[in-house]
Amino acid sequence: MTFLFIDHYDSFSYNLTNWFVAKGIDLKILSYKDIHNLTDLREFEAIIFSPGPGHxxxxxxxxELYKKIPAxxxxxxxCLGHQIFLLAEGGKIEQMSRIPIHGRQVEIIDPLKSLHFKKNSPNGTVVLYNSLGCKSSDPVFxxxxxxxxxxxxxxxxxxxxLHRRFGVQFHPESFASPGGETFLNAFLGTVKC
Known part of the structure; x- marks a missing residue:
């Protein structure tokens, strides 16, 4: 099983790639600067966009690459990958707080039931490292x-x-996100469908 991992140069990218490799996933890691070298996305079983700095x-x-992903x-x-997902779908990304939110743990309790996960949506404690986001009241939703x-x-x-496309504003791969692994495992479950 080969996944494409687009790296937006974030220190958390290593934690994320290591998590997938430990699960036996073959990752093709490509810098966002080298996206133009991609010829056929159909050779991958899944595509992951990493966290990263900036808007x-x-x-x-x-x-543009997100918009080319086969259904x-x-x-x-x-994080940034979540924001790219929502922006590409028509959402607006804006400042969540006047100061960056770094290392703040939040509890996800009773999320809406996923349309794609085989069981209920993952929940638990996760950690935020960001200052931008998409409001839940945004028309994209x-x-x-x-x-x-x-x-x-x-x-x-x-x-x-409609499609098995997911985004998370939190960092599921962080040691400070004990609930994050349930989400990553749920994502893997959608790949094997």
Whole structure:
């Protein structure tokens, strides 16, 4: 099983890639700067967009790549990747707080039931490292995307209504996210469908 991992140069990328490799996944890791070298996305069983610095609108190549993902290939966006997912689907990304939220743990309790996960949506304690997000009241959530969980009016976990595409504003791969592994395992479960 081969996944494509687009690296947006974040220190958390290593934790995320190591998690998937430990699960026996063959990862093709590609810098967001080298996206133009991709020829056929159909060779991958899943595509993952990493966290990263800055605003998602700065990553035009990643947005364009997201729009080219075939409907049958699962997608996961983490933090910046989540924001790229929502921006590409028509959402607005804005400041969540006047100061960055770094290392703050939040509890996801009773999220909406996922349309794609075989069991209920994952829950538990997760950690935030960000200052940008998409409001749960954004019109994107009345169109193609469902917000499964929120914190202070911003979406923490979202999925596409039709395709196996997911985004999380939190860092499921962090040691400070004991509930994060349930989400990553649930994502893997959608790939094997």
């Amino acid at each position: 998602p609108c700065e990553y035009i190549g990643s947005i 049958n290939i699962p997608f996961l966006g983490v 009345t169109k193609n995307v469902v917000s499964l969980a929120e914190e202070n009016g911003f979406s923490l976990m979202a999925e596409h209504k």
